[in-house]
Amino acid sequence: MTISSLIDTPSELTDSASSKTAIVLMTRIRLARNLAGRPFPGWAKPAQRAEVLQLCREALVEATAMKRSVNVAVHELSDLEKQILVERHLISRELSGSDAGSGVVINRDQTVSVMINEEDHLRIQVLRSGLQLKKAWNAINDLDSALEQRLDYAFSPTLGYLTACPTNLGTGLRASAMMHLPALVIGGQMEKVVRAVNQLGMVVRGLFGEGSDASGSIFQISNQTTLGEAEDEIIKRLQSVLQSIVEHELNARERLLEADPGKVFDKIGRAYGILQNGHVLSSGEAMNLLSLVRLGVDLGAFPDGHRQVIDRLFIEAQPGHLQHAQQGPLEAGQRDLLRAERLRSEFANLTRPNFTYPAPGKSVDGKN
């Protein structure tokens, strides 16, 4: 199996949106693992990196979860392929820029990817659509236990799994959820949410991790600490933070609709108009417009099935995916034209929004 066949295969990320994924688009868990007695990737000599790559690949092909997977060395990938994998959250930017001796193994439906010789020897990741922290944990725990049968992990009874950076010590676990929070953004409450979430030991990041902006009102929320707490406690804590953010977003939507439904519908209607008729769209603008239409789906203005189209377009409107579809590199200006063309043709077939104004004196959910 090759990277390009992987890109054309239906994946968890691009093809499983439903009403269950309305606010939490997807859940990811990653585990950082290292092999005992071997220098961490950032300090290892090329021969030592090559050895670790070999050992980890051998262990991975034996694991049931990785049957029929793509198994490549990073230096074998073109810049475009790497960019596409980053846009699909299957490899990190750090791995895509790494030297020889790094690799990645990705299963067919792209729910599991294992980076080798990124910051740690192994970065195992499991991804699930919607809010499915427990399922993701069970899957990654099984894979980790299978790998442990073949690999000698660096582990200390007091410090847990030893990682290159002490911020990942202990469980080596980072659980995160990708959330769509348009009403909190429109209502200007996001800063408050970020502060509150930080106080609870969780971190809020943009769509593509540290330092990225939150275009499309999409945020990633994850645990900050890894040592001193068991995996299921970390997951439970994150789960309750996520649920409370979902509630805040729902309340914010209700308030927006109560205060000024015309204004909200206007935003959504205009977004639909531009996506259907625009000719120049930057990646950031496209994300923001798609986000508004997605809010429209959640509010019942569009059929539920549109959500999946939008979630797929969130990924396919990214620069790497556009260039892959075009089969060649494009300058930013050309990309914006092509992106608009692509969105126009997708939106030509999407039904018009059908807005229902809440009856006066009643709130949107029918309660008084």
Add this chain to the structure above:
Amino acid sequence: MAKTLTCNFCSQPATVHLTKIVANKVHNVDLCEDCAQAKGVTNPGGFSLGDLLLEASLKGEASSGGGGVRCEQCGFTQADFKKHGRFGCPACYDTFAALLEPMLDGMHKGTRHAGKVPRAALERKSLYDRLTKLELDLTDAIKSERYEEAARFRDEINQVKQAFTPKDSA
């Protein structure tokens, strides 16, 4: 009178003060305008306070010296850690335990691991360590012509080796 706080990164007067509470402990980072900009603090969600705290505590350490400890396994030094914020190999955690301990307090919820344990890998390691020791004992016993003991060590070695071969039911 309140003393003027200086930036943790460049010693200019600090105007940005960040506070993080982990497990009821308060941790502060003070920054000047320029460093706050450079570290992306002004961009909500765009920076990691955890990394910033780590960096700040390393800067503090750097001025207090600390000698030239060097990891025997991989040659990593304390200066390397201050530069990269990452360790060289798993053994560095023993080598630099003294440096690490105060940092962990502010970084995590606790200082002791409470999660999953790689049981299979640890059992394998303890068997391996036992085997290595038995083989040394055996050589010693043969050298000093203690043949009865040697025979016992050989039996034990065979037992341990059998435990290494995975059983079908396992």
